[in-house]
Amino acid sequence: MNIKTDEYQIASLSGDEQTVSAIKAAEAAIADLTGKEVTLIAYEKTTMQEQ
Numbered sequence: 001m002n003i004k005t006d007e008y009q010i011a012s013l014s015g016d017e018q019t020v021s022a023i024k025a026a027e028a029a030i031a032d033l034t035g036k037e038v039t040l041i042a043y044e045k046t047t048m049q050e051q
Helices: 017-034
Strands: 008-010 043-045
Antiparallel strands (some): 008 043
């Protein structure tokens, strides 16, 4: 799968342990529901200056 967009970029979450923990909890909950391991990727909307 190739996802390409200029409107979003991968969010930098280094140092944001609370957010990373929430994402990990969501991954675990989805895995429990589906029986499949998943990875969630955080994107943030880019501003016009970054494009």
